[in-house]
Amino acid sequence: MNFNGLIPRSDIIGAFASVLCLIHCLTTPFLFIWYAGSNIAGKTNLWWWSILDLIFLTISLFAVYWSVKTTSKNWIRIILWASWISLALAIINEKLSIVHLGEIAVYIPTISLAFFHIYNKKYCKCNDESCCLNE
Secondary structure (H helix, E strand, O other), rough: OOOOOOOOHHHHHHHHHHHHHHHHHHHHHHHHHHHHEEEEOOOOOOOHHHHHHHHHHHHHHHHHHHHOOEEEEEEOOOOOHHHHHHHHHHHHHHHHHOOOOOOHHHHHHHHHHHHHHHHHHHHOOOOOOHHOOOO
């Protein structure tokens, strides 16, 4: 696969995936309340809804990977990876029910990923190969 067309848009893709993930997380409780109160409860399985967070996490993994390759700031590399790892751990924890964490454990890394992708797009992009080597 040729991803060369997506690499320059990695921050936009990452921010978009993060915002969609946040919307997914915010609407999930309302979906399940509606689902439980409807007369279709028990007749269908919402498996597709429960894997959306993993899809968004995978998309954001590639977006972070491509964004850190073309940023001009080392601290952005660190914070993008830290945000992604925090989000991944929160989602894995939620799927496996290891430790009860509030929803804020998902919201903070999701919002920070979107914010820092936008910040990186606006202020930290390299114009040529040499700037990515400098801080």
